[in-house]
Amino acid sequence: MATGFFTDATLCIGCKACEVACKQWNELPSDGFVFSGNSYDNTSELSGTTWRHVAFVEERAVAEDTVVSAWSMVSDVCKHCTNAACHEACPTGAIIRNEFGNIFIQPDVCNGCGYCVVACPFGVVDLIGHVDPDGVLYNLATLHDDRREAEQTALQGSGGVAGKCTLCYDRQRSGFVPACAKACPTESIQFGDVDELRERARVRVETLQARGVDASLYGADDVGGGIGPLNAFFLLTGEPESYNLPSQPVLPSTRQAHGYAAGALAALALAAVGFTIFRGR
Amino acid sequence: MNDTYYDRPLLKGPHWGSNVVTYLFLGGIMGGLGLIQTIAGSEKTPEAIRLRRDARYASFALAVVCPPILISHLGRPERFLNMLRILKWRSPMSLGVWGLVAYTGAAGANVMRELADEGTLPRWMRHLAPKVLNPVQALLGAFIAGYTGVLISATAIPLWGKGKTHIPAASVCSSASGACALSSLLSTLGGNHTVTRKLERLEMVAALGELAILRHFRTHAGPVGAPLFEGERGERFENYTVVAGIIAPTILNLIGQVVNLPKPVDAVRTILASTLTLAGAYVFRESLIEAGKLSANDPKAAHRQPQ
Ligand code: SF4
Ligand code: SF4
Numbered sequence: 001m002a003t004g005f006f007t008d009a010t011l012c013i014g015c016k017a018c019e020v021a022c023k024q025w026n027e028l029p030s031d032g033f034v035f036s037g038n039s040y041d042n043t044s045e046l047s048g049t050t051w052r053h054v055a056f057v058e059e060r061a062v063a064e065d066t067v068v069s070a071w072s073m074v075s076d077v078c079k080h081c082t083n084a085a086c087h088e089a090c091p092t093g094a095i096i097r098n099e100f101g102n103i104f105i106q107p108d109v110c111n112g113c114g115y116c117v118v119a120c121p122f123g124v125v126d127l128i129g130h131v132d133p134d135g136v137l138y139n140l141a142t143l144h145d146d147r148r149e150a151e152q153t154a155l156q157g158s159g160g161v162a163g164k165c166t167l168c169y170d171r172q173r174s175g176f177v178p179a180c181a182k183a184c185p186t187e188s189i190q191f192g193d194v195d196e197l198r199e200r201a202r203v204r205v206e207t208l209q210a211r212g213v214d215a216s217l218y219g220a221d222d223v224g225g226g227i228g229p230l231n232a233f234f235l236l237t238g239e240p241e242s243y244n245l246p247s248q249p250v251l252p253s254t255r256q257a258h259g260y261a262a263g264a265l266a267a268l269a270l271a272a273v274g275f276t277i278f279r280g281r
Numbered sequence: 282m283n284d285t286y287y288d289r290p291l292l293k294g295p296h297w298g299s300n301v302v303t304y305l306f307l308g309g310i311m312g313g314l315g316l317i318q319t320i321a322g323s324e325k326t327p328e329a330i331r332l333r334r335d336a337r338y339a340s341f342a343l344a345v346v347c348p349p350i351l352i353s354h355l356g357r358p359e360r361f362l363n364m365l366r367i368l369k370w371r372s373p374m375s376l377g378v379w380g381l382v383a384y385t386g387a388a389g390a391n392v393m394r395e396l397a398d399e400g401t402l403p404r405w406m407r408h409l410a411p412k413v414l415n416p417v418q419a420l421l422g423a424f425i426a427g428y429t430g431v432l433i434s435a436t437a438i439p440l441w442g443k444g445k446t447h448i449p450a451a452s453v454c455s456s457a458s459g460a461c462a463l464s465s466l467l468s469t470l471g472g473n474h475t476v477t478r479k480l481e482r483l484e485m486v487a488a489l490g491e492l493a494i495l496r497h498f499r500t501h502a503g504p505v506g507a508p509l510f511e512g513e514r515g516e517r518f519e520n521y522t523v524v525a526g527i528i529a530p531t532i533l534n535l536i537g538q539v540v541n542l543p544k545p546v547d548a549v550r551t552i553l554a555s556t557l558t559l560a561g562a563y564v565f566r567e568s569l570i571e572a573g574k575l576s577a578n579d580p581k582a583a584h585r586q587p588q
Binding site for chain 1: 284285286287289290291292293294295296297316317320321323324329354355356357358360361363364366367369371372373374375378419423424426427428430431432433434435436437438441442445446447448449450451452453454457479482483486487490494573577580583584585586587588
């Protein structure tokens with residue numbers, strides 16, 4: 001059994017309660033006060049310290065002299081992939097699949113090599129910058145003692161490690177729903193057993209399609225490229241690219257055999273040439 | 282193809298800077314020297330034996346320098362040893378770290394053998410480094426020369442993924458030509474001229490092999506290759522790696538093969554050719570990493586990831 005998220009774009013009202021709840025529960029630092037100019041999306045992307053990101057797809061259409069806006073929002077998150085690139089890449093074993101079937105980074109094991117960052121086909125995980133000692137960026141003094149000690153504290157005192165959604169490992173262990181799902185006022189984010197969520201999503205997408213909505217599931221089934229189904233999957237209207245979800249993700253480790261073979265071939269050829277040159281006087 | 286999300290990048294680029302580039306460069310040469318010490322050792326002339334010794338010393342020196350450079354790029358350097366708590370076949374970085382440890386062991390043992398043979402260390406110590414460690418160092422060296430290419434192509438970065446065969450093969454060639462260049466530089470400075478010709482012949486083959494692979498990669502990659510082959514980055518790559526780092530030293534090395542230059546002039550020629558090759562090899566690694574950053578920022582390439 002694995003737990004996961006079903007995030008439904010047709011129910012999202014773009015309130016960003018999930019983003020705020022996540023930041024607050026996980027004691028993650030601010031993204032700074034930046035206006036992107038891209039609709040209402042000033043968060044812009046997931047990062048080492050931003051684990052939910054509401055994408056705003058705002059389309060302007062002109063109909064009979066009036067300009068109307070068509071909106072679609074969806075809350076992006078780590079996909080907790082069946083075959084997770086980050087999990088395979090991590091050389092320290094910091095990234096594990098925990099007892100809930102979620103991909104979790106142990107912040108006290110990670111040494112900040114950054115390999116998971118380039119491995120993730122969804123651009124989710126990132127390194128958390130070092131926290132400056134004055135605590136201007138993030139006031140460590142405000143942390144409760146027990147939280148500072150806690151393994152789940154994402155910043156691990158001074159950053160320099162990789163960060164991404166933990167699927168609220170700590171809350172799940174205490175029998176609570178993840179903060180984002182709890183805060184979502186429209187049930188756009190649903191948390192639960194993945195198989196059950198998939199069933200629910202299939203019914204939902206059929207209902208919508210019957211009503212003539214251009215709805216489809218992303219990641220409920222195998223996304224291809226060797227990744228398999230996603231344990232955090234989405235119901236979208238329109239194409240995945242428009243929400244910054246890759247239409248053709250690939251599990252990078254599938255390329256390794258080719259790489260080693262090509263490297264070995266080159267080395268063999270050069271060694272043969274080398275032996276001929278040196279033995280040949 | 283549909284519009285992407287406000288043209289924002291889909292992927293996160295590498296956080297790797299000049300310390301990683303330096304490691305890729307020096308580590309490659311270190312591995313290449315592992316090959317050279319075996320190849321040279323197959324010939325029993327005094328000059329070749331001297332070359333074998335020089336290659337072993339140089340390679341071991343690099344094995345000492347590389348780990349600190351590698352560690353310096355970590356977000357939490359004090360946790361470097363966490364990489365040695367686990368071995369993962371599916372992670373080239375994990376395999377590479379263990380490869381580095383094994384290589385350092387083999388290279389160190391072979392240096393010990395040289396020193397024991399020479400009389401600097403007690404003679405019995407040569408038995409601590411059995412003969413088999415000679416080919417072992419070559420095999421591990423070949424792995425070290427190429428695994429960094431596999432490491433970067435086993436990522437989501439479109440340019441690197443597209444080069445899943447080209448980048449590892451070109452890395453091996455670049456490592457080999459760099460190792461030849463360093464060896465001929467050392468041999469020339471040490472007055473060991475006979476082996477220089479041979480090294481330069483091998484260097485030419487490796488360099489031309491690299492050139493062929495890079496040319497093929499360019500056509501194979503198409504628009505995904507733009508960050509490496511076009512624009513300012515592409516110009517730097519073309520000028521330093523291809524023209525100054527491959528073509529120019531190959532011409533110089535060719536001159537050395539066919540024209541009988543007076544010794545001092547010939548020495549200058551070798552020094553020049555070697556320096557150019559080494560500089561080109563550095564820019565090759567730098568270009569790969571920096572172009573990877575640009576590639577990560579291209580959402581069009583990132584949405585349809587190479588197989
Ligand atoms: S989405 Fe990325 S970070 Fe999340 S589990 Fe998959 S590979 Fe890892
Ligand atoms: S940055 Fe940390 S979690 Fe990511 S691969 Fe490196 S050690 Fe593993």
